[in-house]
Amino acid sequence: MAEVSVRKLIKRFGQFEVVHGIDFDVTDGEFMVLVGPSGCGKSTTLRMIAGLETVSDGEISINGELVNDVPPRDRDIAMVFQDYALYPHMSVKQNLGFGLKMRDMPRAKIEEAVQRTADILQIRELLDRKPKQLSGGQRQRVAIGRAIAREPQLFLFDEPLSNLDAKLRVEMRTQIKRLHIAFNATSIYVTHDQTEAMTLADRIVVLRGGVIEQVGTPDQLYNHPVNRFVAGFIGSPT
Ligand code: ADP
Numbered sequence: 001m002a003e004v005s006v007r008k009l010i011k012r013f014g015q016f017e018v019v020h021g022i023d024f025d026v027t028d029g030e031f032m033v034l035v036g037p038s039g040c041g042k043s044t045t046l047r048m049i050a051g052l053e054t055v056s057d058g059e060i061s062i063n064g065e066l067v068n069d070v071p072p073r074d075r076d077i078a079m080v081f082q083d084y085a086l087y088p089h090m091s092v093k094q095n096l097g098f099g100l101k102m103r104d105m106p107r108a109k110i111e112e113a114v115q116r117t118a119d120i121l122q123i124r125e126l127l128d129r130k131p132k133q134l135s136g137g138q139r140q141r142v143a144i145g146r147a148i149a150r151e152p153q154l155f156l157f158d159e160p161l162s163n164l165d166a167k168l169r170v171e172m173r174t175q176i177k178r179l180h181i182a183f184n185a186t187s188i189y190v191t192h193d194q195t196e197a198m199t200l201a202d203r204i205v206v207l208r209g210g211v212i213e214q215v216g217t218p219d220q221l222y223n224h225p226v227n228r229f230v231a232g233f234i235g236s237p238t
């Protein structure tokens, strides 16, 4: 299980404050989407949850434990980025197993985890290929596979589909949602794409300029936006 709680979270880069004390909770099993225009602090917030950025002030807890000072590798998190660099000299299978090998998992266990991941992502027939023998969508699936192979409870996605063409984006959305369900995971997904947010989310956090404008289900945001910004961003006819 995985629950995330964010309290009065502040991020400063030098003198410049970019996240201004935000609060939200992600419940166990939820698919939460952080949405908002470019530069509003989505990636910074996600990176603080992952432990890749320090917290300037406030608290982040995972399963009730304050993690502000817990290093990324001890947070049981998988993070998937937009730029999915695979190791070019390794096969798909080796790419999937690499992180597990680094964690000293025994060989047979690695094999098992790799096969399970490949099944879920439907990339079994690609296991012996090198990254350059894959299409863009296949590469992205392998990158996601690499992040999830150790079966963490919390998935963090930072615009993972924005480099893919429109058709693939739709296909991968379905894959990501399937994955979330198959792993019983909790997911936090960053995007600036409203359609992506509306189709994937259980709930959505709308950010603007480092402040939360509204948190709600797609239906709530669409039918009861709290202001013109949310209405404009989500696309309801106010
Ligand atoms: P988003 O992901 O919503 O597009 P970011 O979280 O990347 O936005 O950035 C939020 C703000 O913080 C932007 O103004 C950005 O320029 C600034 N920022 C992000 N990373 C750094 C950094 N390492 N140093 C200084 N400013 C940064």
Ligand code: MG
Pocket: 042, 043, 044
């Ligand atoms: Mg970003």
